[in-house]
Amino acid sequence: MTSPPGWGSTPSLTPRVRRELPRRGAYHSVTSLAAAPDRLAKLASAAAVVSDAKLRHAIAFEAARLMYEREESEYFTAKRKAAARLCRGSVKPSDLPSNAEIRDQVQAFARMHEGERRTADLRDMRLAALWLMRRLARFRPRLIGSVMTGHVRKGSDVDLHLFSDHLEPVTAVLEEEGLQFDVERKQVEKHGESRVFTHVHVHDRFPFELTVYPEDKAHYVFKSSITGKAIERASTRELEELIAREHPEVRLDEALAERDEAVDPYQLFRLLLLPLESVKQNPKYHPEGDVLYHLLQVFELARDARPWDEEFVTAALLHDVGKGIDPHDHVAAALQALDGLVTPRTAWLIEHHMEAQAYRAGTLGARARRRLEEAEDFDDLMLLRELDDAGRVPGAVVPTVDEALAFLRQLERDNRGK
Numbered sequence: 001m002t003s004p005p006g007w008g009s010t011p012s013l014t015p016r017v018r019r020e021l022p023r024r025g026a027y028h029s030v031t032s033l034a035a036a037p038d039r040l041a042k043l044a045s046a047a048a049v050v051s052d053a054k055l056r057h058a059i060a061f062e063a064a065r066l067m068y069e070r071e072e073s074e075y076f077t078a079k080r081k082a083a084a085r086l087c088r089g090s091v092k093p094s095d096l097p098s099n100a101e102i103r104d105q106v107q108a109f110a111r112m113h114e115g116e117r118r119t120a121d122l123r124d125m126r127l128a129a130l131w132l133m134r135r136l137a138r139f140r141p142r143l144i145g146s147v148m149t150g151h152v153r154k155g156s157d158v159d160l161h162l163f164s165d166h167l168e169p170v171t172a173v174l175e176e177e178g179l180q181f182d183v184e185r186k187q188v189e190k191h192g193e194s195r196v197f198t199h200v201h202v203h204d205r206f207p208f209e210l211t212v213y214p215e216d217k218a219h220y221v222f223k224s225s226i227t228g229k230a231i232e233r234a235s236t237r238e239l240e241e242l243i244a245r246e247h248p249e250v251r252l253d254e255a256l257a258e259r260d261e262a263v264d265p266y267q268l269f270r271l272l273l274l275p276l277e278s279v280k281q282n283p284k285y286h287p288e289g290d291v292l293y294h295l296l297q298v299f300e301l302a303r304d305a306r307p308w309d310e311e312f313v314t315a316a317l318l319h320d321v322g323k324g325i326d327p328h329d330h331v332a333a334a335l336q337a338l339d340g341l342v343t344p345r346t347a348w349l350i351e352h353h354m355e356a357q358a359y360r361a362g363t364l365g366a367r368a369r370r371r372l373e374e375a376e377d378f379d380d381l382m383l384l385r386e387l388d389d390a391g392r393v394p395g396a397v398v399p400t401v402d403e404a405l406a407f408l409r410q411l412e413r414d415n416r417g418k
Contacts, residue, residue: 052095059083060097064105068153075099075225099225103151110153117413122152123247125206126239129158130252131259132208133236135173139164140218142233149232150246154410157207161233163218167198170212179204180267203402205264205409265341266405272321272337273401279324288392291323296398297391298384303407305383310411312380314342315349316387317404345377349384356385 062082063075072078079102083091110118125147133141145159146152164170167183174181184199202208213220224231234242243250276292288294295317302309302316322334334350342350352372358364359372359382372378399407 055086055091056095056097056101058086059091059095060101060105062086063097063102064109067102068106068109075102078102106153107151117416118152121156121413122147122150123243123250125152125156125158126243126247127250127255127259128204128206128208129160130236130239130243131256132158132202132204133160133239134256135177136160136162136170136210137236139170139212140235142235143239144222144231144233148234155406157209160208160210161222162210162212163215164212165215167200167212170200170210174200174202178267180270203267203270203405205266207406263341266409268341269318269321270401270405272318272324276321276324279327281323286392288394288396291320292401293396293398294391295320296401296404297393297396298387299404300396300398301387301391302384305387308411308415309380310408310415311343311346312349312384313411314408315346315353315384317408318342318346319350319353319384319388348375348377349381352381353384353388356381357388360385360389 059079059082062085063072063078066072066078066081067075072081079096083096126143129143129147133143139162142161143159144161146156147158162170171181171183179202181200181202184201186197186199188195188197198212200208200210200212202210222231222233223229240252243252273292273295276295277290279291280289281291281294283289286294288297298319299313299317302313306312318334318338320330320334321337322330322332325337326333331351331354335347338347338350352375355364355368355372359369364372372381375381
């Protein structure tokens with residue numbers, strides 16, 4: 001993924017760590033020379049303290065950059081990787097920044113690069129949390145994490161704790177609401193004890209992570225990995241009060257009613273994309289394999305070529321979705337399935353991507369050639385065609401469907417915030 005606007009390469013972001021010695025002539029003494037060793041030792045000690053503080057700050061800065069750009073998701077691994085990049089030798093644990101120091105630096109990046117859009121996202125994420133918490137009320141949901149504390153940033157998800165002795169009732173509610181989700185069971189070793197945690201990842205406008213605990217843990221005091229203190233969390237009623245207090249412009253009932261009526265195109269895109277993994281293609285023309293693998297390759301190439309162009313990248317990801325509906329006329333099938341979900345420009349690029357193939361092959365009629373050449377988006381169409389042909393590499397590394405859709409969601413929010 002490309003770096004946020006205004007960011008350069010890692011070296012330009014990383015403060016240089018210099019071990020500063022006292023300047024020559026900075027100190028003049030009229031005391032005896034016998035005191036000189038003592039004085040020099042104190043000066044060296046003070047310089048070392050200043051230098052260690054700079055090193056600590058530099059590690060916190062680099063670790064925060066890794067986490068902000070989603071290269072790392074855990075504080076421990078981010079600070080270790082940052083220390084390895086900045087220091088030649090080993091670093092004492094006491095020289096490493098705390099999780100709180102890194103979090104504060106991440107928030108500084110978010111304020112710098114996201115501005116007012118971050119405040120709007122926080123409001124919308126809290127409304128999304130409230131909407132789902134009301135539907136999961138029987139499981140005593142509690143909002144935790146950055147959406148609760150206000151420390152959101154680009155890519156943040158909504159974290160909820162639920163309490164149920166069985167997973168099936170929780171997933172039944174999600175299915176009834178038409179939400180798409182994946183279940184993850186993660187085994188964690190801590191203090192010589194092994195535990196399995198159940199997470200439900202809900203794919204919505206903002207991603208949710210629901211952690212399901214046994215019912216007898218509803219009153220357990222969970223500790224924060226950042227502060228070591230009890231985590232801040234909110235019940236449904238407490239979240240309603242928080243929204244009223246910090247977002248007084250919101251009319252709660254109207255906002256939640258709009259959420260009920262809204263159609264999330266990305267959920268529908270996901271439904272169209274996932275089955276394409278089982279749709280095989282002629283190896284003569286598509287040696288890479290199934291349709292989904294091809295689309296993800298073209299998406300990745302488009303993201304590299306036009307990372308700011310939401311409509312173009314969307315067309316790259318969806319141009320062949322019709323093959324899972326009608327392989328004999330996949331263009332018409334795609335346009336029908338996507339009607340009302342994509343912009344006219346995205347639809348035009350999808351509609352004409354096969355004509356672009358004939359254009360490149362020299363088999364398109366003269367009148368059709370002129371019509372394409374006169375179109376406003378002709379150059380973009382030919383670029384899409386070029387990427388379509390290039391995205392056929394066996395073994396190429398591609399993102400997942402959810403990663404691709406998350407990129408498009410974020411790009412939409414970025415463009416909306418301009």
